[in-house]
Amino acid sequence: MQIPKISLTARIRKSPYYEATVKHDIKVMSVYNHMYMPQVYHDVMTDYENLTNRVTLWDVAVERQVEIVGPDAATFTQYLTCRDISKCQVGQCMYLPIVDDTGGILNDPIMLKLAEDRFWLSLADYDILLWAKGLNVHMKMDVHIFEPDVSPLAVQGPNSNALMMELFGDWIDDLKFFWFREAALNGIPMVIARSGWSKQGGFELYLQDGTRGVDLWETVWAAGEKYGIAPGAPHGIERIESGLLNFGHDLLPDMNPWEAGLGQYVHLNMPGDFVAREALLAIKTAGIKRKLVGLTIDGEPLPVNDQNWNVPGYEMDEARLTSFTWSPRYQCNIGMALLPMAVAEPGTRVTVNTPHGHLMATVVKMPFSKSLG
Ligand code: THG
Numbered sequence: 001m002q003i004p005k006i007s008l009t010a011r012i013r014k015s016p017y018y019e020a021t022v023k024h025d026i027k028v029m030s031v032y033n034h035m036y037m038p039q040v041y042h043d044v045m046t047d048y049e050n051l052t053n054r055v056t057l058w059d060v061a062v063e064r065q066v067e068i069v070g071p072d073a074a075t076f077t078q079y080l081t082c083r084d085i086s087k088c089q090v091g092q093c094m095y096l097p098i099v100d101d102t103g104g105i106l107n108d109p110i111m112l113k114l115a116e117d118r119f120w121l122s123l124a125d126y127d128i129l130l131w132a133k134g135l136n137v138h139m140k141m142d143v144h145i146f147e148p149d150v151s152p153l154a155v156q157g158p159n160s161n162a163l164m165m166e167l168f169g170d171w172i173d174d175l176k177f178f179w180f181r182e183a184a185l186n187g188i189p190m191v192i193a194r195s196g197w198s199k200q201g202g203f204e205l206y207l208q209d210g211t212r213g214v215d216l217w218e219t220v221w222a223a224g225e226k227y228g229i230a231p232g233a234p235h236g237i238e239r240i241e242s243g244l245l246n247f248g249h250d251l252l253p254d255m256n257p258w259e260a261g262l263g264q265y266v267h268l269n270m271p272g273d274f275v276a277r278e279a280l281l282a283i284k285t286a287g288i289k290r291k292l293v294g295l296t297i298d299g300e301p302l303p304v305n306d307q308n309w310n311v312p313g314y315e316m317d318e319a320r321l322t323s324f325t326w327s328p329r330y331q332c333n334i335g336m337a338l339l340p341m342a343v344a345e346p347g348t349r350v351t352v353n354t355p356h357g358h359l360m361a362t363v364v365k366m367p368f369s370k371s372l373g
Contacts, residue, residue, distance in 0.1 A: 016213025056232025
């Protein structure tokens with residue numbers, strides 16, 4: 001049996017950094033938000049070493065923005081999420097579950113509050129622009145909802161702070177986690193946030209002029225050479241070790257925020273209205289039947305999963321293994337699974353299906369740094 005190749009078409013969009021990633025020898029791409037997404041440069045382990053020991057430059061332009069601007073922008077943005085955004089200040093980011101009228105998670109973007117009446121949602125892979133525009137056909141709020149010319153470039157790794165201070169100055173050091181500032185480099189306009197989809201420390205540069213992508217990449221690259229800069233990308237192993245959830249794997253629209261372990265972001269009693277309130281109230285009353293948990297998995301080193309796997313004895317909507325990898329940091333296989341409450345307690349042993357066949361696994365608390373030390 002042969003795995004079919006994907007034929008590339010004009011519908012798959014290219015990032016402003018595309019030429020730079022090709023020049024820097026990108027080897028494996030995926031597709032995310034209808035765009036090419038760089039995944040592997042050298043090989044999975046070399047990319048991991050570069051990210052965890054030095055500093056890496058990621059083309060994450062696939063993290064498309066939905067901009068919501070206008071007199072009703074705050075009210076409308078609140079309508080999309082179960083998390084109370086009223087305390088969010090201008091210049092601050094917030095991790096924001098987007099939840100639909102059934103209580104299902106449609107996305108888990110980072111929200112940036114650019115002004116009292118202007119927000120960006122920095123999306124995971126799902127068509128939230130359509131969801132937001134569709135909702136407003138009926139809400140008729142006074143907002144403009146569109147995809148702006150904004151393309152994040154991430155600088156991630158232990159040397160990222162020193163590199164970014166050299167490029168932008170001392171204020172970088174004072175930028176707090178999940179806060180941002182507008183900045184420019186050689187006239188290239190951008191928003192800089194201390195954030196990113198790794199726990200190695202880092203920044204995201206939200207480029208605001210798509211014609212300057214290669215220019216920005218090469219400028220950061222040149223300054224980064226003395227810090228051992230390497231091309232990189234969101235890394236399957238590092239993000240699982242760090243417990244970062246991946247929409248499309250660990251989060252799916254058939255899951256509610258409590259099942260996903262995002263209960264701390266549900267504010268049912270806030271004054272602002274939101275589309276999921278009734279559904280979430282009903283789910284809260286009924287109680288949840290499943291929960292996303294961490295696992296250690298017995299056996300030989302597993303590759304990073306490229307699909308969700310079943311848990312023998314259950315249908316996929318009852319239980320599923322959503323992520324796994326061999327962990328260089330913890331020297332064992334780790335993963336995440338959606339499990340029935342009866343087997344979701346830490347210490348419980350369960351059988352999971354994997355490319356290596358049925359394997360025994362143990363439920364552990366996340367983050368793994370606390371349970372596996
Ligand atoms: N950066 C930007 N856009 C993004 C991502 C990103 N869009 C897609 C995807 N990643 C969205 N998902 C996440 C998931 C986790 C985090 C950020 C975006 C994250 N979580 C922290 C944690 O879990 O510790 C902080 C959460 C919190 O503040 O409570 O950083 O990476 N631009």
